Amino acid sequence: MSKKLTKRSEDYSKWYNELVVRADLAENSGVRGCMVIKPYGYAIWEKMQAELDRMFKETGHENAYFPLFVPKSLFEAEEKNAEGFAKECAIVTHYRLKNDPDKEGKLMVDPEAKLEEELIVRPTSEAIIWNTYKNWIQSYRDLPIKINQWANVVRWEMRTRLFLRTAEFLWQEGHTAHATKDEAVEEAEQMMDVYAEFAERFMAVPVIKGLKTESERFAGAVETYCIEALMQDGKALQAGTSHFLGQNFAKAFDVKYAGKDGKQDYVWATSWGVSTRLMGALIMTHSDDNGLVLPPKLAPIQVVIVPIYKGDDQLDAISEKVQPLIKELRTRGISVKFDDRDTHKPGWKFNEYELKGVPVRLAVGKRDIENNTFEVARRDTLEKEVVPADEVVAKIEGLLEDIQDTIFNKALDYRKDHITEVNTFDEFKEIIDGKGGFVAAHWDGTAETEEKIKELTKATIRCIPIDFDEEPGTCVYSGNPSKGRALFAKAY
Amino acid sequence: MSKKLTKRSEDYSKWYNELVVRADLAENSGVRGCMVIKPYGYAIWEKMQAELDRMFKETGHENAYFPLFVPKSLFEAEEKNAEGFAKECAIVTHYRLKNDPDKEGKLMVDPEAKLEEELIVRPTSEAIIWNTYKNWIQSYRDLPIKINQWANVVRWEMRTRLFLRTAEFLWQEGHTAHATKDEAVEEAEQMMDVYAEFAERFMAVPVIKGLKTESERFAGAVETYCIEALMQDGKALQAGTSHFLGQNFAKAFDVKYAGKDGKQDYVWATSWGVSTRLMGALIMTHSDDNGLVLPPKLAPIQVVIVPIYKGDDQLDAISEKVQPLIKELRTRGISVKFDDRDTHKPGWKFNEYELKGVPVRLAVGKRDIENNTFEVARRDTLEKEVVPADEVVAKIEGLLEDIQDTIFNKALDYRKDHITEVNTFDEFKEIIDGKGGFVAAHWDGTAETEEKIKELTKATIRCIPIDFDEEPGTCVYSGNPSKGRALFAKAY
Ligand SMILES: [Zn+2]
Numbered sequence: 001m002s003k004k005l006t007k008r009s010e011d012y013s014k015w016y017n018e019l020v021v022r023a024d025l026a027e028n029s030g031v032r033g034c035m036v037i038k039p040y041g042y043a044i045w046e047k048m049q050a051e052l053d054r055m056f057k058e059t060g061h062e063n064a065y066f067p068l069f070v071p072k073s074l075f076e077a078e079e080k081n082a083e084g085f086a087k088e089c090a091i092v093t094h095y096r097l098k099n100d101p102d103k104e105g106k107l108m109v110d111p112e113a114k115l116e117e118e119l120i121v122r123p124t125s126e127a128i129i130w131n132t133y134k135n136w137i138q139s140y141r142d143l144p145i146k147i148n149q150w151a152n153v154v155r156w157e158m159r160t161r162l163f164l165r166t167a168e169f170l171w172q173e174g175h176t177a178h179a180t181k182d183e184a185v186e187e188a189e190q191m192m193d194v195y196a197e198f199a200e201r202f203m204a205v206p207v208i209k210g211l212k213t214e215s216e217r218f219a220g221a222v223e224t225y226c227i228e229a230l231m232q233d234g235k236a237l238q239a240g241t242s243h244f245l246g247q248n249f250a251k252a253f254d255v256k257y258a259g260k261d262g263k264q265d266y267v268w269a270t271s272w273g274v275s276t277r278l279m280g281a282l283i284m285t286h287s288d289d290n291g292l293v294l295p296p297k298l299a300p301i302q303v304v305i306v307p308i309y310k311g312d313d314q315l316d317a318i319s320e321k322v323q324p325l326i327k328e329l330r331t332r333g334i335s336v337k338f339d340d341r342d343t344h345k346p347g348w349k350f351n352e353y354e355l356k357g358v359p360v361r362l363a364v365g366k367r368d369i370e371n372n373t374f375e376v377a378r379r380d381t382l383e384k385e386v387v388p389a390d391e392v393v394a395k396i397e398g399l400l401e402d403i404q405d406t407i408f409n410k411a412l413d414y415r416k417d418h419i420t421e422v423n424t425f426d427e428f429k430e431i432i433d434g435k436g437g438f439v440a441a442h443w444d445g446t447a448e449t450e451e452k453i454k455e456l457t458k459a460t461i462r463c464i465p466i467d468f469d470e471e472p473g474t475c476v477y478s479g480n481p482s483k484g485r486a487l488f489a490k491a492y
Numbered sequence: 493m494s495k496k497l498t499k500r501s502e503d504y505s506k507w508y509n510e511l512v513v514r515a516d517l518a519e520n521s522g523v524r525g526c527m528v529i530k531p532y533g534y535a536i537w538e539k540m541q542a543e544l545d546r547m548f549k550e551t552g553h554e555n556a557y558f559p560l561f562v563p564k565s566l567f568e569a570e571e572k573n574a575e576g577f578a579k580e581c582a583i584v585t586h587y588r589l590k591n592d593p594d595k596e597g598k599l600m601v602d603p604e605a606k607l608e609e610e611l612i613v614r615p616t617s618e619a620i621i622w623n624t625y626k627n628w629i630q631s632y633r634d635l636p637i638k639i640n641q642w643a644n645v646v647r648w649e650m651r652t653r654l655f656l657r658t659a660e661f662l663w664q665e666g667h668t669a670h671a672t673k674d675e676a677v678e679e680a681e682q683m684m685d686v687y688a689e690f691a692e693r694f695m696a697v698p699v700i701k702g703l704k705t706e707s708e709r710f711a712g713a714v715e716t717y718c719i720e721a722l723m724q725d726g727k728a729l730q731a732g733t734s735h736f737l738g739q740n741f742a743k744a745f746d747v748k749y750a751g752k753d754g755k756q757d758y759v760w761a762t763s764w765g766v767s768t769r770l771m772g773a774l775i776m777t778h779s780d781d782n783g784l785v786l787p788p789k790l791a792p793i794q795v796v797i798v799p800i801y802k803g804d805d806q807l808d809a810i811s812e813k814v815q816p817l818i819k820e821l822r823t824r825g826i827s828v829k830f831d832d833r834d835t836h837k838p839g840w841k842f843n844e845y846e847l848k849g850v851p852v853r854l855a856v857g858k859r860d861i862e863n864n865t866f867e868v869a870r871r872d873t874l875e876k877e878v879v880p881a882d883e884v885v886a887k888i889e890g891l892l893e894d895i896q897d898t899i900f901n902k903a904l905d906y907r908k909d910h911i912t913e914v915n916t917f918d919e920f921k922e923i924i925d926g927k928g929g930f931v932a933a934h935w936d937g938t939a940e941t942e943e944k945i946k947e948l949t950k951a952t953i954r955c956i957p958i959d960f961d962e963e964p965g966t967c968v969y970s971g972n973p974s975k976g977r978a979l980f981a982k983a984y
């Protein structure tokens with residue numbers, strides 16, 4: 001634990017990989033591309049889940065659970081969706097192993113236990129869910145259906161990175177069915193807003209809401225809404241997407257409803273999801289060269305108390321002093337850890353909790369006992385101060401709020417500084433290769449130009465921001481007319 | 493919804509299948525043996541999860557997440573475990589689909605995308621987890637590790653039934669690592685106790701704690717502890733198991749630790765799990781010919797209020813009257829639904845909430861407004877009474893407690909009536925084929941006798957109860973000496 005992290009300025013990517021492992025968040029497993037989410041990382045994910053789940057339920061959604069497997073015939077029903085995922089899916093073909101006659105104690109796939117129809121491990125669940133909704137929907141009275149599922153999904157990515165891109169990941173996927181187009185579009189927009197609110201209020205990660213271009217859209221969607229965040233290395237990260245699916249899945253699975261007038265029509269759909277990728281966004285937005293910086297609202301441990309003592313008598317005195325404080329903090333819903341282990345020195349513990357991003361650290365030594373004080377340190381700025389015991393609860397409550405705001409504003413300032421309007425392709429390349437961040441540039445709206453810019457600069461259109469002004473102009477690449485600026489960036 | 497359920501006395505199995513579907517708990521999916529857990533069923537499962545998760549955390553466990561896939565070489569490392577699951581596992585062999593050249597718009601498995609090593613969809617996670625623990629454990633200071641995971645698992649069962657036996661199911665699996673045998677045994681026993689407490693206090697399902705015989709043990713375990721419940725048709729249901737795994741997995745994966753004295757030794761292990769099978773136990777223990785009966789502690793809706801009115805004026809008056817009551821109940825943590833839909837008649841709603849097992853139903857009509865009363869009905873006994881408005885909150889709180897106790901005691905009485913001591917094999921067969929329930933009989937301790945009894949009667953040894961007296965006797969089947977009585981039953 002004594003070895004320092006690689007600095008962000010030296011190698012951002014290496015810093016990230018080291019941090020995820022050293023802060024005990026996750027590690028690579030013995031299974032290609034799959035990760036183990038360790039207890040400390042999982043505790044953060046659980047806090048995210050709890051808030052998101054509450055927000056979904058407040059907006060009228062219910063949880064349910066659908067099968068892990070998608071039979072091939074259902075998988076291929078919505079053609080674009082199938083095409084989008086066919087190249088990266090795990091396929092179950094057999095249902096039994098048998099003893100390998102050639103290798104004592106080894107097993108082999110039993111060729112006689114071949115499935116008649118192959119099963120795809122879900123990369124997303126539209127197919128299996130719309131095949132189910134078909135039986136649930138007859139009339140307008142059965143609509144809307146607003147269901148969410150917490151699940152694992154598998155996409156056979158060739159290059160993987162902990163949390164950011166893994167073969168298996170955890171996520172939630174909402175799948176809703178509506179009688180009208182307007183209602184479905186509203187739902188898709190609402191969920192983008194829910195994601196943005198979650199990212200900003202809980203993760204303290206500022207995001208831009210926008211629409212994807214056709215080439216970046218979800219396979220099978222009519223429109224993909226997204227929230228885009230900006231990391232400290234100037235690269236963008238798509239943090240959540242919400243899709244208006246039109247009637248594509250209803251048509252693929254023949255899901256019609258009878259309206260009040262008895263007329264049959266196809267059902268309108270949305271789907272929306274966020275995943276353990278959010279962990280990557282959280283880590284990369286706030287953390288520094290000393291380790292994680294966690295927003296207090298998602299920190300598994302909000303306050304750690306480290307005693308500084310010689311001998312059992314001093315430790316007893318300190319323990320006695322902190323017990324009522326611990327109790328008081330817990331009553332106020334603040335999570336506290338008192339680390340009185342005698343196997344590690346205070347300095348080691350300080351480093352450890354810095355590495356793990358615990359927002360507030362209290363230290364108590366002999367002099368604090370005499371003076372009735374605590375030393376209080378905040379993780380984000382690393383500032384320390386000595387606080388009288390009777391003011392410490394208020395101090396901590398204030399700090400937790402202040403840290404949440406401070407790290408959000410810091411990230412917001414960084415992003416504001418890293419949205420650059422450019423009007424020529426030279427400027428475009430200069431910013432993308434130098435300063436980084438988002439580049440707001442006129443684009444002629446064609447997939448050809450988008451593709452060409454990507455080839456030349458590695459930058460993609462992250463989104464057409466929802467709240468950008470209509471501003472006619474000239475495409476930075478083609479010189480053709482443009483209706484407004486799109487946001488380009490290199491991205492995770 | 494008007495059609496009556498099949499009666500339990502007519503066809504218990506049919507009654508169960510109908511109830512699960514008609515109460516909107518779950519249904520079969522388009523994927524062989526896999527179920528869709530519908531929102532109402534999932535809401536009950538979420539309540540179970542919340543309580544269990546709290547109990548696991550209170551006993552010092554943390555959550556984490558391990559990969560869905562187990563490479564074949566890890567799967568086969570612990571031989572008995574591998575043997576136990578080899579015949580019913582889903583196997584991923586390929587990672588890509590391609591367009592089928594012979595069928596326009598169809599996909600086929602790409603033969604060029606064959607995995608070098610097959611991946612087994614986890615039927616349980618000992619192998620993948622112990623392969624991970626190997627890297628986490630060096631010395632006694634790294635122990636104990638006490639981790640739980642909430643996950644889906646797949647066992648390719650040939651005959652499936654909603655909740656009771658499905659190819660994919662949801663569960664939690666705890667996996668702990670310890671320095672000593674005693675500590676591991678204590679952990680396994682503790683988790684059996686946690687499961688028993690959960691079953692009895694929250695599910696209101698009385699259970700018998702015991703040990704499995706060798707032939708019923710978990711594949712790879714040294715000892716399997718279990719809790720066994722009794723259903724209304726006299727069949728037993730294994731509701732949870734906790735395994736002392738000895739050093740079997742540590743040896744298979746070479747996981748050693750250095751003790752305080754520096755000596756290397758293999759690590760001791762436990763694993764324990766409960767699954768969505770608990771939903772089956774819950775449904776079958778309490779429900780009746782009118783539908784579900786849910787224990788108030790796990791009911792998604794604890795109180796439903798049905799207005800009985802003609803015209804908007806009466807509905808307005810009723811709404812006005814019930815709003816403060818709803819608020820008061822919610823403040824007390826009681827979940828309430830006010831069903832003011834005008835699309836269904838009160839009688840239909842009464843049946844619907846009976847079918848769904850809502851513990852307490854309030855009805856409010858014109859006369860109740862005039863008299864300032866509510867009609868209060870309890871689901872378990874179907875008793876109704878008219879209660880003055882100012883007593884209704886206390887009445888409801890009392891009823892929720894009383895229903896929880898009453899259904900537990902009813903189930904307990906049934907079980908007490910259905911444990912029969914027998915001393916001859918004729919008596920044994922007579923009870924098993926007639927009255928049913930548990931048969932407490934002397935057994936000579938051999939797998940041969942156990943197997944023979946199973947062949948002749950379909951009854952298996954559910955467990956050797958933890959708290960049974962040592963009582964020497966003669967085996968009912970073989971006449972050989974026995975150390976005590978085992979509990980036999982037909983089982984789910
Ligand atoms: Zn965007």
Ligand SMILES: [Zn+2]
Nearest residue numbers: 702718954955
């Ligand atoms: Zn048992």
